[in-house]
Amino acid sequence: MTQGLTRRSFLTYCTASAAVLGLGPFDLFKIRTALANPAAPKVVWIQGAGCSGCSISFLNLVSAAAPINAAAVLTDTIDLIFHPTLMWASGEQASGIVTKTINEDNYVLIVEGGAPTAFDGGACLPWSVNGVEVTFQQAVVSAAARATKVICVGTCACFGGMSAAGENPGGVKPISTAIGEPTINISGCPPHPDAIVWAIAQLLAGNPIDLDGDGRPKAIYGKTVHNECPRNRTKTGKDWANAVGVDNLCLELLGCRGPDTSAPCPTWQWNDKANWCVDANGNCIGCTEKTFPGPYKFHRTIS
Amino acid sequence: MATTITIDPVTRIEGHLKVSISVDTVNGVQQIVDAWVGGTLFRGFERILLQRHPWDAQHVCQRICGVCPVSQGTAALLAMEQAGNVQPPPNGILLRNLIGAANFVDSHILSFYHLAIPDFINGPAMPPFQPAWTADKGTNKRADKTTTDALVKSYLAAMDIRRKAQSLGAIFGGRMPHPSALIPGGITTSVRPDRIKNFKQLLAEIQTFIDSVYLPDVDKLGKIFADYFDIGKGHGHLLAYGAFGSVDNDFSDAPLTPGFKKADSNTVALNTRAIAEHVTYSWYDDATQNLKPTDGETTAKYPKDNAYSWLKAPRYDGRPCEVGPLARMMITGDYTRGISVMDRHSARAQEAKKLTNSMVDWLAALDATAPNYTESAVPVSGRGEGLTEAPRGALGHWVAVENTKISRYQVVTPTCWNASPRDVSGLRGPMEEALIGAPISDMTQPVEALRVIHSFDPCTACAVHVMRPERSEAVAVLYDAGINR
Numbered sequence: 001m002t003q004g005l006t007r008r009s010f011l012t013y014c015t016a017s018a019a020v021l022g023l024g025p026f027d028l029f030k031i032r033t034a035l036a037n038p039a040a041p042k043v044v045w046i047q048g049a050g051c052s053g054c055s056i057s058f059l060n061l062v063s064a065a066a067p068i069n070a071a072a073v074l075t076d077t078i079d080l081i082f083h084p085t086l087m088w089a090s091g092e093q094a095s096g097i098v099t100k101t102i103n104e105d106n107y108v109l110i111v112e113g114g115a116p117t118a119f120d121g122g123a124c125l126p127w128s129v130n131g132v133e134v135t136f137q138q139a140v141v142s143a144a145a146r147a148t149k150v151i152c153v154g155t156c157a158c159f160g161g162m163s164a165a166g167e168n169p170g171g172v173k174p175i176s177t178a179i180g181e182p183t184i185n186i187s188g189c190p191p192h193p194d195a196i197v198w199a200i201a202q203l204l205a206g207n208p209i210d211l212d213g214d215g216r217p218k219a220i221y222g223k224t225v226h227n228e229c230p231r232n233r234t235k236t237g238k239d240w241a242n243a244v245g246v247d248n249l250c251l252e253l254l255g256c257r258g259p260d261t262s263a264p265c266p267t268w269q270w271n272d273k274a275n276w277c278v279d280a281n282g283n284c285i286g287c288t289e290k291t292f293p294g295p296y297k298f299h300r301t302i303s
Numbered sequence: 304m305a306t307t308i309t310i311d312p313v314t315r316i317e318g319h320l321k322v323s324i325s326v327d328t329v330n331g332v333q334q335i336v337d338a339w340v341g342g343t344l345f346r347g348f349e350r351i352l353l354q355r356h357p358w359d360a361q362h363v364c365q366r367i368c369g370v371c372p373v374s375q376g377t378a379a380l381l382a383m384e385q386a387g388n389v390q391p392p393p394n395g396i397l398l399r400n401l402i403g404a405a406n407f408v409d410s411h412i413l414s415f416y417h418l419a420i421p422d423f424i425n426g427p428a429m430p431p432f433q434p435a436w437t438a439d440k441g442t443n444k445r446a447d448k449t450t451t452d453a454l455v456k457s458y459l460a461a462m463d464i465r466r467k468a469q470s471l472g473a474i475f476g477g478r479m480p481h482p483s484a485l486i487p488g489g490i491t492t493s494v495r496p497d498r499i500k501n502f503k504q505l506l507a508e509i510q511t512f513i514d515s516v517y518l519p520d521v522d523k524l525g526k527i528f529a530d531y532f533d534i535g536k537g538h539g540h541l542l543a544y545g546a547f548g549s550v551d552n553d554f555s556d557a558p559l560t561p562g563f564k565k566a567d568s569n570t571v572a573l574n575t576r577a578i579a580e581h582v583t584y585s586w587y588d589d590a591t592q593n594l595k596p597t598d599g600e601t602t603a604k605y606p607k608d609n610a611y612s613w614l615k616a617p618r619y620d621g622r623p624c625e626v627g628p629l630a631r632m633m634i635t636g637d638y639t640r641g642i643s644v645m646d647r648h649s650a651r652a653q654e655a656k657k658l659t660n661s662m663v664d665w666l667a668a669l670d671a672t673a674p675n676y677t678e679s680a681v682p683v684s685g686r687g688e689g690l691t692e693a694p695r696g697a698l699g700h701w702v703a704v705e706n707t708k709i710s711r712y713q714v715v716t717p718t719c720w721n722a723s724p725r726d727v728s729g730l731r732g733p734m735e736e737a738l739i740g741a742p743i744s745d746m747t748q749p750v751e752a753l754r755v756i757h758s759f760d761p762c763t764a765c766a767v768h769v770m771r772p773e774r775s776e777a778v779a780v781l782y783d784a785g786i787n788r
Contacts, residue, residue, distance in 0.1 A: 042430070052317045053369020053480040059413075060466045060479070069466060071459040080431045084314050088421040088435035090753060091310045097434070126319060128311040162366040166351040190369065190480055245491050245676040270478035271470040274501065280476065281491035282483025285362055293363065297356040299486070301681060 042107040043200070044098060045083040045153075046143060048136045049124055049163040049172045050113030054154035055085050057190035061197055062272045070193075078200065081107065084126070095127035095134070102143045108203055109147035110196075114156040114163045115140055115178035118171030137178060144179040151184045151199050152176070158185035158215065159290040166295075176215065185215035189287035192268055195220050214290050216262070225284050226258035228266040245281050255300035257286035305336055308749055313756060315418040317370045318763030320722070324752050326743045335752065338731070338738035340722045341611040352712040357383055357681055357704050360712070361485045364700065367714065369480045370413070370762060373406040373472065374546075374693035376485045378700040378714075381552075382689030383487050386704050387682035393550055394675045395489025397665045400547045401502070402476040402490070403691075404658040404665075408509060409468035409479075410694035410760075411628070411655040412517065415648055416461035419757040422750055423524060424451045426458075436748035445527050457520050464512045471505045474498050489676030494669050502666060510659045513652070521652045525645045528754075535644035535755040537737035538730070539566030542624035542720070543631045544573065544699065546692035547661065558661045559654075559692055562634040563619055570634050575690070580615040581726035587615065592727060596701055596715055597688070612724035616732060617715060625733040626696025626720045627759060628654045647758040683707050693717050695760050721759045734759050 047055070059070040074080055080087075082098045089097060101107055116124040121135030128134065144150050155161035157175045164172035176183045186195045198220065202209050210218045226232060231250045233240070241249035252259065261284050269276040277284050285298045305327035313320040325337035348367050352360060364379040365372035377399060384390070391399075424446050426432025432455075439445065446454070469479040475492045476482025484491045492498075525532065545561030548554040554561060561573035579593045586607055596617075616623070624630070625642070629650040632638035637657060638650045682704045689700040696717030703711035723732035731739075734756065741751045 047319075051366050051369040051372075053366070053372065056369045056469070056480050059462060060469050062463075062466060069463045071462040074431065074462075075427070075429075075459065079429065083431055084312060084319070085317065086417065087314050087431040088426050088433065089431075090314050090436055090750075091312070093434060093436065093748075094312055094314050126312060128309070128321075131309070133311070162351070162363065165363075166353065166355070169350045189366065243678065244486060245489070245493070245674070247493050271473035272466075274470040274473040275475075275477050275492070275498075277477045277483035280478075280482075280484040281493065282477045282486075285483065287481075293359075293366075295355075297359060298362050299356070299358045 042079040042081045042101060043110060044081050044101055044107050044143060044147075045110040045112065046098070046126065046136075046139060047084050048111065048113030048126070048140065048157065048175075049116045049170055050154060050156045051162075052085060052112075053190045054112040054157075055083070057188075057193050058153070058196050059193075060271060061193035063194075073197065092128060092130070095129050098127070098139075098143070099129055102146060104146070107147060108200070109143050109150045110153050111140060111150065111157045111175045111183070112153045114160050114172035115175055116163075116170035116172050117178070118169070124170070140175060141179055144175075144181070149184060149203050150175065150179065150181075151186060151196075151203075152215075153186050153196055154191050155187045155189045155287060155289075155292050158183070158187040159292070161189055162293050165293050182211075182215055184209055184211065184217070187214070187216055187221070187288040188263065189292060191288075192264070192270070194268060195264075212262075216288075220264055221262040221288065223262065223264070224259060225261045225263050225265055225278070226252070226256075228264070229258055229278060230266060231278060241281075247281065251278060251281070251283050253300065254283060255297060256283040257289075257296075258284040260291075261286045261289055263288040306746060308746060310749065310752065313753070313761075315421060315757065316761045316763065317368065318761075320756070320761055320763055322738075322752065322756060324738060324743075324749065326746060326749070333743050333746075335738050335741045335743060338735040339611055339724070340732060340734050341724065349712040349714060352709050354708050354710075357387070357707065357709060358487055360702065360709060361487070362481075364714075365481045365485075367716075368693075368762060370410055371406060371693040371695065372480045373403045373476065373482065373485075374691060374698055376482070377403055378689040378691045378698050379702075380485060380487055380689065381691060382687035382700040382702040383682070383704075385687030385689070386685035386702055387487060387679060387687075388685070389488050389679040390550065390677060391489040392674050392677055393668075394494065394670055394673050395677070396548075396550055397669050398475045398490040398492065398494070398675055399485070400665050401662055402472050402482060402484070404547060404662050405468055405472035405476075406479070407658050407694045408513075408655050409465045409472065411651050412461050412465040412468065414694070414757075414760040415517070415521065415651060416458045417465075418760065419648065419754075420454060420458055420524075422753045422757055423528060424454050426455060436750040436753075438745035438748045438750050440750065450523065450527065454520060454524075457516055460512070460516065464509060467505050468509055471502060471509065474502050474505075486676065488679040489674070491676060494671040494675065496671075499666065499669070499671075506659060506662055506666075510656075513656050513659060517652050518656065521648050525649065528645065531644040531754060532641065532646065533643060534741050534751075535647075535737040535758055536642045537625055537733050538623050539642055540564070540619070540622045540624045540733075541630035541633055541642075542573075542619050542626050542697055543634045544690040544692055544697040547658075558635070558657055559631050560635050561690075563624070564630070564634050565622065570636075575688070577620045578617060580617050582615055583727045583729075584610050584724040585612050585615050586610045596699060596713060614719055614723055616723040616726040617720050618726055621726075621728065623723065623726065623730050623733050623736070624720055625737075625759075626717045627651075628694070630696065631692065632657075644754050644758040651760070681707055693762075695762050696720060716762070718761050718763055722761055722763070734761070
């Protein structure tokens with residue numbers, strides 16, 4: 001276990017993946033310093049209105065450049081002080097940890113899920129303190145107040161997403177609206193695990209992150225799915241697909257939202273490159289965008 | 304005199320749950336004498352679906368739960384295909400089974416190692432493993448250091464294996480969670496040799512883990528905590544809708560068959576007309592008492608004497624039924640030992656093994672030259688019932704389409720069965736009943752209650768978080784409109 005409990009392998013991972021992560025040697029040195037520092041940022045991960053899919057996606061982390069995974073992140077990378085699905089503490093022992101931590105200054109806040117505001121915030125009561133329920137609205141505002149940085153993980157936290165869709169029965173708001181300040185938005189439904197770890201790595205290295213107009217890192221969300229797509233007709237010289245289930249043809253006429261969606265999916269792919277939406281002949285449904293999930297239709301029929 | 308303890312939050316579940324237990328000493332043993340799983344839960348997903356295009360449903364419904372998105376998407380597909388009279392080709396069914404079973408396996412491994420194991424051993428001295436409740440576990444009490452270290456190693460290894468099971472689902476699903484390839488009429492993905500090869504390799508690795516790590520670890524835990532074969536039984540009534548059938552929803556060769564098993568009786572055929580929902584202890588008008596899901600009305604009534612939950616109490620022939628892996632494996636006859644905390648873990652592990660065996664057969668049955676999808680018209684109007692199994696148990700979607708738009712949507716999740724409140728007869732819900740009699744060694748850290756709760760693998764992400772009625776007058780209006788249950 002000793003080896004599993006050091007932070008060394010995260011450094012190994014960063015070193016091996018430096019090119020992928022956009023980290024230079026100096027960044028790695030800064031990470032090393034930060035990791036050696038007992039006051040290295042702790043991470044508090046809280047969940048509002050969502051489906052837990054972002055946490056599931058985070059657990060799917062795998063790096064081709066080094067034998068690293070979510071287990072290594074937990075044991076070697078960060079002090080994950082609070083995470084409702086993963087922490088071993090329970091009851092007010094658990095809520096006590098978050099209360100204590102957010103009264104210290106040195107932690108990164110990760111927020112998964114949107115902030116329900118309906119019913120004076122009573123739509124979401126993530127825990128009790130001294131027998132009194134805390135609304136998620138109260139929790140996220142107080143947790144954000146002293147956080148070094150706030151990372152929104154997933155489209156619900158970034159923009160409201162599926163939780164705020166339609167008539168938005170829970171009155172779900174983006175976290176930036178709930179706390180009244182900008183956040184670093186790692187959007188996606190789910191977000192890509194590499195993007196989550198990228199953001200953490202940048203913060204550990206003390207790097208500024210260049211964000212687009214929607215708060216998303218340009219380094220990740222700078223290109224559209226359509227432009228990078230191997231099925232783009234300017235690359236294939238072929239016609240559009242006009243039926244479901246046809247390989248290698250552009251899905252635009254079937255309702256694919258690749259042209260309107262900024263995400264690295266064509267190059268990163270998903271689940272250790274097992275597949276990705278378009279290569280499975282599934283439409284890109286625009287899950288990294290502020291407009292997700294529309295009122296637009298996910299499928300368009302031609303016939 | 305009994306003391307009431309409230310656990311809030313119950314961590315290591317999907318979503319959020321608050322449980323109250325009453326503890327007293329009976330025959331010299333301090334134990335749980337009453338329990339309230341008063342989930343007052345709200346997300347309004349059915350309302351989010353209203354007026355959307357019928358073919359959006361499988362994508363929207365996946366977002367009900369990021370842990371079992373394939374089951375939610377599949378229930379939506381089955382309901383919509385019934386509404387539109389669509390029949391997928393055999394390949395489409397096989398591919399759905401492969402994607403869905405992969406999701407079961409990753410979820411079962413997560414449930415045992417990452418959600419349940421922490422109730423039995425003490426983890427490494429760093430977050431998120433510590434602090435934690437230490438009563439009745441740990442190196443000096445139950446598991447010795449060697450066993451604890453071995454289980455922690457398995458915990459970390461399992462994190463990687465469950466990740467690989469997600470990759471397995473992504474091969475034909477497109478990605479996990481929230482796969483893109485689900486569509487009424489079949490599956491969009493092509494069966495290519497590279498995908499078959501990748502699937503076989505990953506599946507073999509997962510099977511090795513199940514045989515050499517998961518099943519032995521469940522046995523190991525069951526020996527150390529043998530008393531948990533006698534704790535957490537509950538009412539003993541079991542229910543399953545079945546899953547992974549062939550075309551025409553034929554379950555004759557399916558690994559998971561539908562059925563109802565009354566306590567201490569034989570399994571009988573499933574009759575969905577026997578399902579009705581009670582509202583005596585739920586914040587709904589008693590005029591809506593005992594309605595079938597197809598006729599369900601949702602008329603909120605708050606305040607209401609004695610009510611303590613926004614969940615209704617679904618009952619089968621008036622009986623509170625446990626759903627999930629143990630219910631399924633006893634209904635198929637694969638598992639016979641009994642009903643308890645440890646039996647739930649054993650049956651879950653054995654089901655994971657059974658499903659990986661089925662996956663080998665389904666993969667071999669794929670015809671790479673045959674279609675995976677049947678072109679089909681979008682229904683202008685119609686009604687459909689989608690019954691399937693999620694990793695946590697029986698899952699039902701009921702849909703109505705009018706003017707090529709979703710006009711009605713109802714979801715009854717597995718956790719709605721397991722975590723239901725008392726019913727019209729005053730019978731406790733399955734999880735409440737299972738908590739009765741569990742010993743509590745330390746009132747300040749009632750870890751024994753967590754063992755019972757986590758054996759059901761509760762998932763409330765489908766109805767995120769607690770809604771307290773005293774702050775939520777407006778919810779009555781929403782519930783009147785039939786949004787949620």
